[in-house]
Amino acid sequence: MNAATTPGKGAATRELILEHAYELARQDGLEGLSIGALALGVGMSKSGVFAHFGSREDLQLALLDATGKRFFDFVMAPAIKQPRGLQRVRTLVERWFEWARIHQSGCVLVSAVAEYDGRDDSPLRTRVKQQQSSWRSEMARAIRLAMEVGDLRADLDPDLLAFEIYALMLGLHHDAGLFGFEQASRHAHAAIDRLFASYQP
Amino acid sequence: MNAATTPGKGAATRELILEHAYELARQDGLEGLSIGALALGVGMSKSGVFAHFGSREDLQLALLDATGKRFFDFVMAPAIKQPRGLQRVRTLVERWFEWARIHQSGCVLVSAVAEYDGRDDSPLRTRVKQQQSSWRSEMARAIRLAMEVGDLRADLDPDLLAFEIYALMLGLHHDAGLFGFEQASRHAHAAIDRLFASYQP
DNA sequence: GAATAAAACGAACGATCGTGCTATTTTGCC
DNA sequence: GGCAAAATAGCACGATCGTTCGTTTTATTC
Numbered sequence: 022m023n024a025a026t027t028p029g030k031g032a033a034t035r036e037l038i039l040e041h042a043y044e045l046a047r048q049d050g051l052e053g054l055s056i057g058a059l060a061l062g063v064g065m066s067k068s069g070v071f072a073h074f075g076s077r078e079d080l081q082l083a084l085l086d087a088t089g090k091r092f093f094d095f096v097m098a099p100a101i102k103q104p105r106g107l108q109r110v111r112t113l114v115e116r117w118f119e120w121a122r123i124h125q126s127g128c129v130l131v132s133a134v135a136e137y138d139g140r141d142d143s144p145l146r147t148r149v150k151q152q153q154s155s156w157r158s159e160m161a162r163a164i165r166l167a168m169e170v171g172d173l174r175a176d177l178d179p180d181l182l183a184f185e186i187y188a189l190m191l192g193l194h195h196d197a198g199l200f201g202f203e204q205a206s207r208h209a210h211a212a213i214d215r216l217f218a219s220y221q222p
Numbered sequence: 223m224n225a226a227t228t229p230g231k232g233a234a235t236r237e238l239i240l241e242h243a244y245e246l247a248r249q250d251g252l253e254g255l256s257i258g259a260l261a262l263g264v265g266m267s268k269s270g271v272f273a274h275f276g277s278r279e280d281l282q283l284a285l286l287d288a289t290g291k292r293f294f295d296f297v298m299a300p301a302i303k304q305p306r307g308l309q310r311v312r313t314l315v316e317r318w319f320e321w322a323r324i325h326q327s328g329c330v331l332v333s334a335v336a337e338y339d340g341r342d343d344s345p346l347r348t349r350v351k352q353q354q355s356s357w358r359s360e361m362a363r364a365i366r367l368a369m370e371v372g373d374l375r376a377d378l379d380p381d382l383l384a385f386e387i388y389a390l391m392l393g394l395h396h397d398a399g400l401f402g403f404e405q406a407s408r409h410a411h412a413a414i415d416r417l418f419a420s421y422q423p
Numbered sequence: 424g425a426a427t428a429a430a431a432c433g434a435a436c437g438a439t440c441g442t443g444c445t446a447t448t449t450t451g452c453c
Numbered sequence: 454g455g456c457a458a459a460a461t462a463g464c465a466c467g468a469t470c471g472t473t474c475g476t477t478t479t480a481t482t483c
Contacts, residue, residue: 030480031430048340052254057469068473069431077471126341135336138399139249140327150400184393184409185416191396192389198339199351208385215386219420231450232460258439269442270461278441 035073038063042084043091043129050132051081051145082148088129089152095120097159107172107217110163114213117190118206125197125205157183174222185216236274239264243285244292244330251333252282252346283349289330290353296321298360308373308418311364315414318391319407326398326406358384375423386417 041062046054056077060070074080100113121128134153137146160183167173173182189212196205242263247255257278261271275281301314322329335354338347361384368374374383390413397406 034430049253050337052250055469056471066432067471068433071472072430127339132336134396134400135333136251138328138396153400178412181409181412184397185390185413188389188393188410188413189386191392192385195335195339195392196385199335199354208382209389211379211382212386212389215420219416235460256439257441267462269444269463272442273461 031073034063034065038065038070038073039084039087042080043088046084046088046129047124047127050127050136051085051129052136054081054084056080078144081145084129085133085145085148085152092120092130093156100163105163105166106170107167110167111217113160113163114186114190118193118209121190121193121197122202122206124194125202127198128194131191131194157187160186171222173220177220182216182220186213189213189216232274235264235266239266239271239274240285240288243281244289247285247289247330247333248325248328251328251337252286252330253337255282255285257281279345282346285330286334286346286349286353293321293331294357301364306364306367307371308368311361311368311374312418314361314364315387315391319394319410322391322394322398323403323407325395326403328399329395332392332395358388361387372423374421378421383417383421387414390414390417 038059042054042059045059045062054077056071057067059080060067063070074083096113096116099116100109103109103112130152133145133149137143137149139146157180161179164173164177164179164182168175168177168179189209192212193205193209196208239260243255243260246260246263255278257271258268260281261268264271275284297314297317300317301310304310304313331353334346334350338344338350340347358381362380365374365378365380365383369376369378369380390410393413394406394410397409
């Protein structure tokens with residue numbers, strides 16, 4: 022409607038493209054994502070899809086951003102609605118479990134870390150690094166609040182606990198993909214419970 | 223020498239090819255490994271390299287096997303030389319740390335799990351599954367021995383502890399690739415110590 | 424409805440992919 | 454040193470890759 026707000030209606034198809042790209046990247050990762058296959062999926066021409074991003078790398082970056090936002094909305098947003106403390110941290114973990122359950126056939130973010138953990142810097146790697154760093158900070162913040170409230174021991178290292186949780190969720194993702202979600206979830210849940218118990222004040 | 227033992231001296235070049243393939247796959251994963259780039263690396267023709275394996279998939283399988291064996295020799299072999307008990311488990315973990323330090327710019331096995339955690343079965347996925355399953359069994363076995371000796375609590379779940387260790391090592395690999403080995407190693411070491419402490423008899 | 428801008432198409436490009444064929448070279452054995 | 458066999462090279466194929474360009478269709482604005 023407004024000229025200053027929406028530049029055009031083609032932004033909707035951009036969303037559609039990213040939606041399909043998300044499904045493709047879940048199976049073959051960001052590096053396995055090809056514009057030809059993507060165009061076939063959305064029922065457009067290759068050049069039509071390409072024009073929306075200008076380059077494959079920009080498409081990958083856009084998809085990475087969209088996925089990061091999706092993950093944040095799915096996991097962190099519900100947690101923030103909880104009162105600060107252990108309950109918020111537990112909600113965060115619980116939503117993460119749900120995310121892993123839905124994405125047991127492959128998560129774009131998890132594979133992205135593995136794909137760009139090399140030494141040489143690329144725009145993709147930089148973005149992945151930013152995302153992971155920011156997410157770890159969010160976790161550490163929630164943990165710190167739980168310490169202040171008194172739900173967790175005051176002498177713990179928030180970054181360490183954030184690492185421990187993150188590692189267990191990585192284990193969940195990997196085991197879910199290989200051995201099925203049920204078994205992986207049992208192990209991860211037990212490990213998480215043991216972890217929180219060990220940090221009780 | 224013997225006709226029955228060595229089929230030919232070309233098996234040496236096969237090793238050479240796998241050696242170069244290993245370095246390439248460390249950066250781009252098994253799916254990113256291309257025969258053209260590999261041939262360029264070893265100074266051979268594409269078809270010359272190709273003839274050694276018959277197909278790209280067989281090359282990937284061979285590389286996966288070779289890497290698995292390499293990992294086992296590097297991590298498990300020194301651990302077996304230790305007396306059964308916690309010391310053996312700790313040695314195993316310690317060697318794993320060393321493996322992660324060397325491979326902080328990318329580990330073929332870690333990325334292979336992420337690459338083939340999809341739903342549809344492929345020979346690659348099957349092999350990765352076998353490898354990971356077998357490795358987890360080895361870990362659980364070492365843990366069980368430590369329980370029998372009395373170094374670990376008798377009521378723990380060996381598969382769970384194996385999962386917890388595996389998850390922490392995954393976290394180590396991922397953090398080392400993104401944030402550097404030093405920080406990742408500190409966190410992982412602290413987490414491992416806390417973990418073992420929690421299972422003390 | 425005409426004028427204008429945005430969006431999508433279609434064809435082609437050079438490059439690389441994995442793979443099959445047929446020579447040619449190299450190796451091991453007598 | 455000649456001979457058979459293994460190893461490698463060379464060439465070509467169809468397919469797909471990301472990308473460019475000019476045209477055509479669709480949407481927006483007056």
